[in-house]
Amino acid sequence: MTETAPLLSxxxxxxxxxxxxxxIFAPQAVLKAVDGVSFDIRRxxxxxxxxESGCGKTTVGRTVVRLYKPREGRILFGxxxxxxxxxxxxxxxxxxxxxxxxxxYASLDPRMTVESIIAEPLKLQHVPKxxxxxxxWELIDRVGLKRDxxxxxxxxxxxxxxxxxxxxxxxxxxxxxxxxDEPISALDVSIQAQVINMLEEMQEEMHMAYLFIxxxxxxxxxxxxxxxxxxxxxxxxxxxxxxxxxxxxxxxxTALMSAVPIADPVKAATTKRIVLQGDVPTPIDPPSGxxxxxxxxxxxxxxxEALPEMKEVSPxxxxxxxxxxxx
Amino acid sequence: MSAYDRYNVxxxxxxxxxxxxxxxxxxxxxxxxxRPSTSYWHDVWQRFRHDRLAMIGLIILGIMVxxxxxxxxxxxxxxxxxxxxxxxxxxxxxxLCGTDAMGRDLFxxxxxxxxxxxAVGFVAAAINLFVGVIYGGIxxxxxxxxxxxxMRIVDILTALPSLLYVLLIMLILGSTVQSVIIALCFTSWIxxxxxxxxxxxxxxxxxxxxxxxxxxxxxxxxxxxxxxPNAMGPIIVSTAFLVPSxxxxxxxxxxxxxxxxxxxxxxxxxxxxxQAWMSEMPWLLIFPVAAICITMLSxxxxxxxxxxxxxxxxxx
Amino acid sequence: MALLEVQNLTTTFRIGxxxxxxxxxxxxxxxxxxxxxxxxxxxxxxxxxxxxxxxLLPDYATxxxxxxxxxxxxxxxxxxxxxxxxxGRDIGMVFQDPMTSLNPLFxxxxxxxxxxxxxxxxxxxxxxxxxxxxxxxxGIPAPEERLRQYPHELSGGMRQRVMIAMALSCAPKMLIAxxxxxxxxxxxxxxxxxxxxxxxxxxxxxxxxxxxxxxxxASMCSxxxxxxxxxxxxxxxxxxxFYDPRHPYTWGLLRSxxxxxxxxxxxxxxxxxxxxxxxxxxxGCPFAPRCRHCMRICRTVPPPQTDxxxxxxxxxxxxxxxxxxxxxx
Numbered sequence: 001m002t003e004t005a006p007l008l009s010x011x012x013x014x015x016x017x018x019x020x021x022x023x024i025f026a027p028q029a030v031l032k033a034v035d036g037v038s039f040d041i042r043r044x045x046x047x048x049x050x051x052e053s054g055c056g057k058t059t060v061g062r063t064v065v066r067l068y069k070p071r072e073g074r075i076l077f078g079x080x081x082x083x084x085x086x087x088x089x090x091x092x093x094x095x096x097x098x099x100x101x102x103x104x105y106a107s108l109d110p111r112m113t114v115e116s117i118i119a120e121p122l123k124l125q126h127v128p129k130x131x132x133x134x135x136x137w138e139l140i141d142r143v144g145l146k147r148d149x150x151x152x153x154x155x156x157x158x159x160x161x162x163x164x165x166x167x168x169x170x171x172x173x174x175x176x177x178x179x180x181d182e183p184i185s186a187l188d189v190s191i192q193a194q195v196i197n198m199l200e201e202m203q204e205e206m207h208m209a210y211l212f213i214x215x216x217x218x219x220x221x222x223x224x225x226x227x228x229x230x231x232x233x234x235x236x237x238x239x240x241x242x243x244x245x246x247x248x249x250x251x252x253x254t255a256l257m258s259a260v261p262i263a264d265p266v267k268a269a270t271t272k273r274i275v276l277q278g279d280v281p282t283p284i285d286p287p288s289g290x291x292x293x294x295x296x297x298x299x300x301x302x303x304x305e306a307l308p309e310m311k312e313v314s315p316x317x318x319x320x321x322x323x324x325x326x327x
Numbered sequence: 328m329s330a331y332d333r334y335n336v337x338x339x340x341x342x343x344x345x346x347x348x349x350x351x352x353x354x355x356x357x358x359x360x361x362r363p364s365t366s367y368w369h370d371v372w373q374r375f376r377h378d379r380l381a382m383i384g385l386i387i388l389g390i391m392v393x394x395x396x397x398x399x400x401x402x403x404x405x406x407x408x409x410x411x412x413x414x415x416x417x418x419x420x421x422x423l424c425g426t427d428a429m430g431r432d433l434f435x436x437x438x439x440x441x442x443x444x445x446a447v448g449f450v451a452a453a454i455n456l457f458v459g460v461i462y463g464g465i466x467x468x469x470x471x472x473x474x475x476x477x478m479r480i481v482d483i484l485t486a487l488p489s490l491l492y493v494l495l496i497m498l499i500l501g502s503t504v505q506s507v508i509i510a511l512c513f514t515s516w517i518x519x520x521x522x523x524x525x526x527x528x529x530x531x532x533x534x535x536x537x538x539x540x541x542x543x544x545x546x547x548x549x550x551x552x553x554x555x556p557n558a559m560g561p562i563i564v565s566t567a568f569l570v571p572s573x574x575x576x577x578x579x580x581x582x583x584x585x586x587x588x589x590x591x592x593x594x595x596x597x598x599x600x601x602q603a604w605m606s607e608m609p610w611l612l613i614f615p616v617a618a619i620c621i622t623m624l625s626x627x628x629x630x631x632x633x634x635x636x637x638x639x640x641x642x643x
Numbered sequence: 644m645a646l647l648e649v650q651n652l653t654t655t656f657r658i659g660x661x662x663x664x665x666x667x668x669x670x671x672x673x674x675x676x677x678x679x680x681x682x683x684x685x686x687x688x689x690x691x692x693x694x695x696x697x698x699l700l701p702d703y704a705t706x707x708x709x710x711x712x713x714x715x716x717x718x719x720x721x722x723x724x725x726x727x728x729x730x731g732r733d734i735g736m737v738f739q740d741p742m743t744s745l746n747p748l749f750x751x752x753x754x755x756x757x758x759x760x761x762x763x764x765x766x767x768x769x770x771x772x773x774x775x776x777x778x779x780x781x782g783i784p785a786p787e788e789r790l791r792q793y794p795h796e797l798s799g800g801m802r803q804r805v806m807i808a809m810a811l812s813c814a815p816k817m818l819i820a821x822x823x824x825x826x827x828x829x830x831x832x833x834x835x836x837x838x839x840x841x842x843x844x845x846x847x848x849x850x851x852x853x854x855x856x857x858x859x860x861a862s863m864c865s866x867x868x869x870x871x872x873x874x875x876x877x878x879x880x881x882x883x884x885f886y887d888p889r890h891p892y893t894w895g896l897l898r899s900x901x902x903x904x905x906x907x908x909x910x911x912x913x914x915x916x917x918x919x920x921x922x923x924x925x926x927g928c929p930f931a932p933r934c935r936h937c938m939r940i941c942r943t944v945p946p947p948q949t950d951x952x953x954x955x956x957x958x959x960x961x962x963x964x965x966x967x968x969x970x971x972x
Contacts, residue, residue, distance in 0.1 A: 052828035067537050094543045107534035111367060121542035152364045158917045159685075163641040169538065188684040189855055193899035193913030200910070215829060222901035222911065245903065259833040261858030263900050265881045268862035275837050276830045279798045348965045353915050354932045354942070373659075465837035 005079070006040035007209050008064065008177055008294045013037045013073035015056075015063045019284050031284050033059040035233035036073075038310070040251070044203065044212040048224030048241070050217050050256065056233040057213045058102075061179040064211065065097045066090060074102055077177070095125055098170040102182035104162035108154035112142075114165055115150035121172045139168040143198065160191035171206075174310065179211045184219060196223055217260050221245060225318075232284055232291035235310065239317035249313065249324040252276075252292050290322065298323045365449040374636035381632020384625035391622060395441035404432045406439040407590040418610055425610040427600065433611065436592040437618050444574050444622070447508055448475065451573035454512045456566045459519025464550050466520070467527030481517050489514050502588045507580060511573050522565045526558035526626070560637035566632045571626035578619055594619050646849050647673040647696070650709040655686070657703045663921045665691040665704075667873040673817065673849050678840075680860035681853045682896070683870035686918050689853050692870070693819050697734060698726050714816055732762040734808030739822035741802035745794040750808045751778075751805055752790035755812060762813045774885075776806040782838055790888060800831035804838065811842065817849045824859060836863065857896060861885060866954070869893050872919050872929025875948075879955035889957040892930045894971055929959065936961060936969050 015034040034056040041047045049057045060087050063070050066082060075083040082093050098121075108117055108198035112236065118139055122132045137325045140147060143164040154162055163183060170178055184192040200223065203210060219229055221241055228238040229252065237250040248254055253277045262268040276295050281287055293303040300323060308320040319325055375381060399405075410430035412550060418425045466477040493510040500506035520623075525553035530536065531554065539553050555562075574594075580586030581595025596616045601612030652667040666688040673679050683689035696718070712719040714733065718726070724736065730736070738744045745754060755777065756770035765773065771790070777869035781804040794802055804824060807915045810818055820839065824832040840863050843850050852860055860867065860881075867884045869877040877890040888894055895914035916933035919925055925932055931941040940960050949962040960966055 052830060062537070065541060067540060091543055093542060097541070099538070099541055101534040101538065107538055107599040109539070109553050109557065109559055111559075120539065120544070124361060124543040124548070153366055160816065160917055166538075173542075189857075190684060190895060190899055190914040191917065193901075193911040196901075196911055196917075197913060217829070218901045218903040221903045222908075251389075255830055256905070259829040260903050261832075261856060261861065263858040263861050263885070263897060263902075265861045265885050268858075272834055273831045273837070277834075279800055279831070280828075341938060343944075343963070343965065345965045347944075347961070348938045348963065348967065350936055350938050351942075351968060352937055353935055354937065 006076075007043045007078060008211075009074075009076040010037050010039040010040070010060075010064060011059065011074040011076070013063060013075065014071045015059050015068055016071050029284050032233050032286065033283060034063065034070075035286075037230070037233075037235050039228055039235065041177070041209045041211060043209055044207040045222045045226065046203065046212050048220035048227040049211060049213045049230060050215065050220050050227060051230035052215060052230075052280055054283065055230040056283070057230050058181055060179045060230070061099070061211055061213050065099050065179050066093070067099075090224070095121075095173040096175050097177045097179070097269060098173065098175040099179045099181060100163070100166050100170050100183045103186050104159050104166060105154075107166050108162055110154055113151050113153060114145075114157075116174055117165060117166045118150075121169065125173060135172065136168075139171055142171070142202075158191075158291045159187050160194060163187060163191075163195050164198065167195075167202070171202065173208070175208065177209045177211070179213065181213045183212075183216070183235070185214065185216065192219070199223065217256055230281060232286055234248065234291055234307075234320065235318075236292065236320050237318065238310070243314070243317050247317070248316075249317075249319050249327075250292075250321050251296050251298055251324070290320075333518065365635055371636045373549060375632050378632040378635060380628045381636075384628030384632070387625040388629065389604055391441060391625070392445060395438045395445065398438045398443070399435060402435055402438075404435045406436045406592050407431065412425075424614040427608070427611055428604065429571035431590075434598070436597060437594070437614060440592045440594045440615065441622075443504055443579060443587060443591070444595075444619075447504065447511070447577045447593075448574040448626075449512045449569040451508050451515070452566050452569040454508070455516040455519050455569050456562070458512070458516040459566075460523050460555060460562065462516070463523025464527055464555060467524035467529055468546065468554065469552055470528070472529075474524075481520065484514055485517055497580070497585050502586060504587060504591075507577055507586050510580075511576050515569060515573070516605065518567070519562065519565050522561050523555075523558060526561055527554050530554050530557055559628065564630065564634040564637055567630040568627070571623050571630070574619070574622065574626070577600060644673045645712075646675045648710070648712040649696060650711075652692065652695055652706070652708040652711070654691050654707075655705045657705070658922075661922045664873055664924055665921060666695060667924070669870075669873075669875050671850055671868055675816075675849060676847050677849055677866055678843055678864045679849070679851045680867040681851065681870060682855065682857055682860065682867060684855055684918055686872075686921060687870040688873040688921075689855075689870045690821050693821065693851060693853060697730060697736070697819070698723075699730075699736075712967070728762070731758045731810075731815070732813045733816050735813070735815040735818045737803070737806045737810050737818070737820040737823045739825050741799070741806045742794065744806060744931040745802060747794055749793070750790065751792055752799075753793070755805070755809055756793075756935060758809065758812050767888065773812070774808075777812055778805075780811070780842070781805075781808045782834075783808075799827055800834060801826065803831075803835055806851035806931070807835075807838065807842070811846065811848075814846065815848060817851065818843075819851045819853070821853045822855070823852070825855070832859070839863070855898060857885075859920055869896070872924055873921060874929055874945075875956075875958060876930060877957050877959075879951075880953070883951075883953075883955040887955075888971060889951065889955075889962070890930075890959050891934045891936055891961070895933075896961070928958075936967075938966060 013034055014036055017031045017033055019029040019031040036062055039047060049060060051057045052285045062068050064075055070083050073083060074081050077093060082090065089170060115136055116137050119132050122135060137147060145161065145164060152164050157165065184195050187195060196219065202208065212220060212223055224241050226240050227244050229250065230236050237253045238246065244253065248257060255274045258271065258274040264273065278295050281294055289304040289306055290308050302322050308322045310318045310320045311325055313319045313325060369539050408431060412430065413426055414428055416422050416426040422432050422434065424437060426432055462477065466474045491511045496510040496513065497506055500509065522609035536549060536553055539549055577586055577593060578595030578598065581593045582599045584599060587593040587596050597615035598612060601615060647839065649672065651668050653668050656663040656665055669692065678946045681689045682690065692702050694913065695854050696711055698706065700706065708719055752771065754773060755774040759765045759773055774790060775786050778789060783789055783801060783804050797805065808928055817826040824835050827835060836859065839850065854860055866880055868875055869884065869890065871892050876885065877893050884893060888897060898912050899914060901911055914933055919929055927943045928941045928946050931937045934941065938960055946958045948956045948958050948959045952955050961969060
């Protein structure tokens with residue numbers, strides 16, 4: 001983490017989807033899934049992205065690896081802007097960026113054997129057959145599965161094993177950067193730790209960077225070096241994990257922190273839970289100004305007028321909140 | 328009684344030898360899979376095999392196919408061989424299904440008819456499958472405006488009565504087996520295409536498709552390696568029901584006299600002939616119609632069995 | 644006083660390749676007015692246990708029990724009709740996914756008033772007033788408007804509130820909540836948990852909360868049952884389970900959850916291996932293959948329940964006097 005130039009630099013990323021129209025005469029509504037998000041990820045670093053469902057964190061992950069074409073903004077990967085590349089120009093970057101998916105039941109093609117699943121990225125990169133087999137064996141050993149599993153089909157494996165197959169596939173092309181999109185939320189508690197530990201070991205070995213997306217703040221806080229909190233398509237706070245834990249400022253971060261269940265009855269009974277009122281507004285018709293103002297206890301007049309900008313409140317700690325920036 | 332029925336009992340195993348209490352530690356490396364390995368197609372076959380009606384259908388169809396290939400080869404009779412000394416014979420040992428007014432053996436004509444009917448059914452279904460998968464696959468995968476245009480073309484094709492095309496094609500190309508197949512395929516692939524399209528629409532946002540994209544897969548790989556194999560269940564089901572409907576349509580056309588022409592004998596032609604002699608020689612109508620019915624039933628049983636085997640969700 | 648007492652419950656499922664032994668002869672009870680948590684991973688039998696008690700399983704399930712006594716009534720002797728009358732009236736249920744348990748074709752009002760009309764024989768107007776009252780009680784803003792809406796028009800948290808209102812409509816003696824917050828966001832989860840706690844205080848009904856997340860129930864449950872491989876491995880008060888657990892599986896569960904931390908990095912200690920395939924569960928203790936302290940006996944003899952006093956029970960051979968003394972890791 002001594003390198004100064006980040007591996008990935010996202011600037012003012014915007015990704016809008018056209019929303020379903022209520023009737024054919026209504027003007028085309030847009031769903032602003034991601035609306036101006038900027039962050040950096042250095043080599044060997046894990047950047048955690050937390051937020052609730054619908055906040056746009058998954059869209060950020062998918063756009064960064066260019067499964068989607070962003071509407072606006074820059075995605076600098078190793079210094080090259082890949083936001084608008086396509087086809088042949090994008091191909092070399094496909095090898096360097098990979099993704100681990102949320103649902104281990106949906107992310108493996110049910111009609112393919114484990115071997116062909118893991119070998120697919122290599123095959124598409126035209127790796128010769130012998131080399132490919134050797135690499136698949138190496139990977140299957142690395143994720144702790146057996147070689148005689150290679151001819152089996154995904155449905156024969158448990159969730160944790162499937163997720164390890166997904167990890168092996170992501171590692172096949174020796175990527176420098178992996179987006180982990182809620183990789184453990186579909187797994188059993190006793191299996192989650194196995195997968196998290198494996199991800200950490202891989203990172204130490206191969207010096208990869210992770211974008212770790214999750215709704216579970218305790219897991220994110222465990223694995224991430226830096227964390228960004230997202231709400232309704234915007235980053236509202238971003239800092240080193242330790243800093244965020246001790247000096248979180250944004251009212252939403254505070255609420256998220258306090259909503260994390262604590263597996264300790266005495267501590268849980270003594271900690272005051274801040275329960276947010278109401279639901280997340282729809283991203284089709286977000287509130288004016290600060291997106292969080294409708295649920296915020298500190299909301300002022302200014303919050304409904306202008307969108308708060310990300311400002312560095314202390315070194316490495318960014319905050320987008322009118323009230324707390326001045327406090 | 329279950330060994331776990333020891334609720335509220337104080338340690339009952341006083342006489343256990345102490346050696347039983349040596350720690351041996353973890354034995355599960357987590358990756359023992361106790362269930363036997365099964366592929367999807369293996370499962371499908373297992374389910375299909377246990378479907379009695381479908382198996383009966385498959386056996387009857389098998390016999391029919393074997394008979395219509397082999398019997399004409401080894402028989403001294405032909406479909407147009409006339410024998411005026413033995414005309415108008417009711418079914419007998421010599422002529423299993425009797426003979427017609429010109430002394431042609433009906434059994435052998437039905438066997439030749441089976442060749443034509445089954446060939447029409449299977450070739451038409453195969454063409455439908457091929458065209459439907461490509462058209463529906465491309466329309467569904469690319470989506471957006473392309474999909475819109477492709478689907479509207481299909482809508483226009485289905486908006487006109489299909490008998491119109493059929494008559495037109497038969498007029499232009501003449502009444503041969505090939506032109507019957509072409510006529511039958513002209514619009515019937517649309518059903519398959521719609522099935523494929525809706526399956527592709529459902530599957531194309533799957534995470535494994537994203538994973539394949541990230542691996543660098545292009546359209547043909549995505550479509551034919553990932554999407555189509557996963558949509559194969561419903562596709563096969565819709566194709567399986569196309570076979571009997573094609574056979575039926577051919578019989579219908581021939582019965583009306585616009586399909587296969589005499590002396591060639593498709594089942595429809597035979598039934599048409601038999602109908603004229605209904606009161607004097609009822610066997611001329613009964614046997615071809617029975618052949619059509621039995622084949623239809625078998626194919627529909629097979630289709631039902633395939634649907635249940637390929638897509639167990641549809642069963643309920 | 645026990646409201647529900649279950650003796651030796653066994654549930655199996657016949658599937659194509661064999662028989663899944665989902666619940667294997669468990670006995671437990673639910674006290675009157677208590678908040679009981681049932682914790683376990685998927686496949687541990689935690690949901691199937693309660694669904695078996697309610698007889699809400701599909702045809703291919705076989706349920707046997709020596710006795711299921713609910714409020715003095717022997718449920719194993721009841722017919723389907725009487726059991727159905729019991730659902731909704733005496734026992735309310737809340738499921739993980741409200742979308743699958745609410746009928747998408749009916750408005751909230753129709754779904755809420757139906758049990759009131761059936762079980763309590765209310766008239767339309769009366770039922771509507773009661774429905775409004777219930778929606779108010781579960782903290783739904785603008786209840787008048789909500790009554791007219793269809794389930795898909797509500798957010799996930801709202802739907803779960805409607806489900807809770809439905810479950811509570813006939814003032815049941817017991818409320819079963821099967822992973823009620825798993826599908827929800829953390830901030831919404833906090834709202835629902837708070838609501839459940841408040842409702843329990845107010846109505847005095849027993850609540851059985853089924854969950855895979857120990858953290859969720861830490862602050863609310865008075866008693867906890869930990870299930871693994873279709874058996875109960877540990878049972879006791881929340882204090883017992885969290886501060887004095889005795890079963891290695893409970894240790895493992897508590898240790899593999901990360902604590903939200905200040906940045907000093909502790910490596911997580913996972914439980915090795917995978918949960919057993921209940922088609923062929925291990926012969927002895929179901930947890931033996933994954934247990935660091937597994938002894939020879941564990942592989943062959945299922946451990947009996949050991950009573951440690953005050954309702955703290957453990958099914959583990961480590962409780963035997965001959966077993967090595969192992970401190971909680």
